[in-house]
Amino acid sequence: MAQDRRTFLKLSGLGLLTYSVGGASLLMTPAQARAKKVPLTVLTPDEARTLEAFGETLHPGASEAGLVHFVDHQLSLDPDDCMSLVKYFVNDPPFINFYRAGFKSLQDYSKAKYSVSFVALKDADRIELVKTISRDNPKEWPFPPPAPLFYMVVRNDTTDVLYGTIDGFRRLGVPYMPHIVPPERW
Numbered sequence: 001m002a003q004d005r006r007t008f009l010k011l012s013g014l015g016l017l018t019y020s021v022g023g024a025s026l027l028m029t030p031a032q033a034r035a036k037k038v039p040l041t042v043l044t045p046d047e048a049r050t051l052e053a054f055g056e057t058l059h060p061g062a063s064e065a066g067l068v069h070f071v072d073h074q075l076s077l078d079p080d081d082c083m084s085l086v087k088y089f090v091n092d093p094p095f096i097n098f099y100r101a102g103f104k105s106l107q108d109y110s111k112a113k114y115s116v117s118f119v120a121l122k123d124a125d126r127i128e129l130v131k132t133i134s135r136d137n138p139k140e141w142p143f144p145p146p147a148p149l150f151y152m153v154v155r156n157d158t159t160d161v162l163y164g165t166i167d168g169f170r171r172l173g174v175p176y177m178p179h180i181v182p183p184e185r186w
Contacts, residue, residue: 030066030073030161042075042096043068050103053119055158057126062158070161075099085156089149102150105143109133112140 028036040048048068055062074084079093086095110118114125121129132138133147134155141147162168169176 029165030070031064032066033069033073034064034066038069040068040072043072043099047100047103048072049119050107050117051099051154053121053126054106054130054154057123057130058155059158059162062162065161067158067161071099071157074157083160084153086153089145089153098145098150098153101143102145102154105141105145105147105150106133108142109138109140109147113138 028038043051051071052063052068055067071084074082075094075096079087079095082095084095086098087093090098107117107119110116110121110129113129114121118126118129130151133141134151135148137147145153163172166176
């Protein structure tokens with residue numbers, strides 16, 4: 001069920017999303033959902049570990065900010081309500097298929113290049129691998145989506161979860177100027 005626009009803007013400025021915990025719906029930030037170990041509904045544990053490692057490589061702090069819970073939540077929504085950039089590049093939901101193919105390609109490419117999974121890479125090797133896929137689609141990248149597109153979508157997710165809130169704007173030193181001011185901070 002879609003929220004009305006005014007409610008959506010108030011809650012999104014605060015970074016609040018609705019999570020189902022023990023049959024109850026609770027409003028919390030992705031960071032709070034992570035801290036409370038809210039069960040994931042779409043991502044598998046291996047996908048969550050891959051996303052967390054990739055996100056930390058892109059933006060240190062993304063893990064603690066709740067990247068995995070943010071993406072999992074977005075993937076659980078009706079495609080029209082999803083706030084991930086993926087919805088503008090993938091015409092055939094469910095969007096989890098894009099992420100799953102990207103995670104598999106990331107892991108396979110890492111194994112081809114370094115003989116270990118992306119999650120097991122040393123930080124310097126992760127950074128080098130990410131630099132490569134941000135610019136090019138390596139011949140060893142086995143599946144769609146193209147590596148630069150996968151990089152861009154996940155980088156946007158990490159940026160949203162870290163900086164797409166009132167506190168995130170404050171950390172950047174950018175004035176937060178919403179159309180509708182949220183009633184309180186989170």
